[in-house]
Every structure is written in C-alpha cells, then in structure tokens.
Amino acid sequence: MSVKRVNMSFDNILLFTDLDGTLLNKKTFEFKAALDLIKNCISKGINIIPNSSKTDLELDEICEKLEIPKVYISENGSCIYGLNFLNDKLNEKICLSRNKETIFKNFSDNINFKLQKKCLILENETLQNQIEVLGLPKNKISKAMNRKFSMPFIFLGNKEEELELKNNVKAHGLNIQFGGRVLSLGDKVSKGNAMMRFISLLSNETKKNYVSICVGDNENDFDMLDKCDYPCLVKNGPLKNINFKNQCMVSKKEAPDGWVEVVNKTLNIIKEVRTR
Numbered sequence: 001m002s003v004k005r006v007n008m009s010f011d012n013i014l015l016f017t018d019l020d021g022t023l024l025n026k027k028t029f030e031f032k033a034a035l036d037l038i039k040n041c042i043s044k045g046i047n048i049i050p051n052s053s054k055t056d057l058e059l060d061e062i063c064e065k066l067e068i069p070k071v072y073i074s075e076n077g078s079c080i081y082g083l084n085f086l087n088d089k090l091n092e093k094i095c096l097s098r099n100k101e102t103i104f105k106n107f108s109d110n111i112n113f114k115l116q117k118k119c120l121i122l123e124n125e126t127l128q129n130q131i132e133v134l135g136l137p138k139n140k141i142s143k144a145m146n147r148k149f150s151m152p153f154i155f156l157g158n159k160e161e162e163l164e165l166k167n168n169v170k171a172h173g174l175n176i177q178f179g180g181r182v183l184s185l186g187d188k189v190s191k192g193n194a195m196m197r198f199i200s201l202l203s204n205e206t207k208k209n210y211v212s213i214c215v216g217d218n219e220n221d222f223d224m225l226d227k228c229d230y231p232c233l234v235k236n237g238p239l240k241n242i243n244f245k246n247q248c249m250v251s252k253k254e255a256p257d258g259w260v261e262v263v264n265k266t267l268n269i270i271k272e273v274r275t276r
C-alpha cells in the first residue's frame, strides 16, 4: 500500500491581523473567544502578526494579553517590530515611515490652510475629548496617543473637502488613512506594503516560501487583503462588496467570533490543499 506523503507543517504560515473590529470587538474590545484558536495556531507554528493602526506600546500590551510574541506592525504600516524573534539576523525594528515631526512640518508647510483649519488634531484636544473620540478608557489614552509616525484627527469639513484634503496630502508624499473611528495623517505607508516588506525580509533570510493570511474589517486593511494569499474580512456593519486578487472569506459574525470563523475556515482550506 502506498502512503501519500502529507506535508502538514504550518510553520510557513504568516497570519497578519488587524485588531479593532477584526480580532477585538468594536465596542467592548473583547477577544476571549479567540484565545483558544490563537493558542492552537501558535502551537502549530503559525505566526500571528498584528498589523494595526495602534502604537507599539498598545501592541506590546495586546501581545502580552494574547500570549503571542511581540512581532507586529504599528501605526498603519509605519514600523515593523520583532522580526529578530523570527530570525536572529533581522533587526528588532524596521521603520518604513519618517517621524511624526517631519510629517507634521510637511503638512503645515504645504497643505491648503483652509483645509488644515478643519482638521481637529487629536493630540491637541483635551483628555476628555480624546476619551470620547477614541472610545477608550482613560487609562488607555496615553499609550494610544504616544504616536511616533501618525496623527489621528477629525475632519470638520464636508465629503468634497475631505477628498480635496486627501489628494492635497497625497501630492505632498503623505497619506490619510481611515481606521474605523478617526482619520490618521501619516507617511506614504500602508499595512499591505509593510506586510510585503515583512515577508520579503524574512524569506530572504530563511529561504522559505510563506503563505499569507490577512484578516481585516475596514478600508485601511484592504490593501493588505488584496496583496495576501488568503484574504479574510470580519463583518463590521453593512457588508462591504470588494473584490480582491484572491477570493475573500467573509464572516457572518462580528469580532471576535467572526475572526475565529474566518481563520478556522481558511486553515481548513489550506489543510485541504496540502493533503491533496
């Protein structure tokens, strides 16, 4: 009897995940329902890499709670942390963005002043306003506001002016991203580009071919969903009708259950492919 050789190793799987609205419930920030699956993934050698608009300080804390290594991408693709954990030849920190001061100087020097005045920069607001806008408890605000590469803001103009602002910003080598609650001014970076850089740096050292799974819920996740092998979208509000390069798995439930739903289904598909 011939035995089919089965390669069930999962250690070339990189699972990039957004947090708010994807792994963490949008309103309660709850994630307990995903902990078993996360543990299971880690034990199989799957790397879980948060790719979020959050800061490094917030991500450190979340990785501790999720009991995963501190390997992540912060501030919407601005900086990669912890690659040295996966391969000791790689740097602990790889920044893809210029610092916040440079970005803000570029913004205030070049952007139409009428539009600038309609941007309510969150770090200049009172603590109470920051709490309300971010929906975070008081004790989480300082880590959330400790940004190195980006500046969250609220835009007080209309949709037309918002588009004008985005184009104006783009023309000056900057970028505005929407993360679900607020807009964020940053360098010309994205979660997808940071993910691709992560994968290429790692595979250059390890000579492995990686399979990427991406999980997201919002428009600032779309470019990483488009660039990965297995895109997954967690339901958050009305269903979004978007076409990615590869067929997208869409959850019926919201976070964190929706995260478990799409990750399980995707891992089953990968298993199936590998036992064929």
Ligand SMILES: [Mg+2]
Binding pocket: 018, 019, 020, 021, 022, 179, 180, 216, 217, 218
């Ligand atoms: Mg999100």
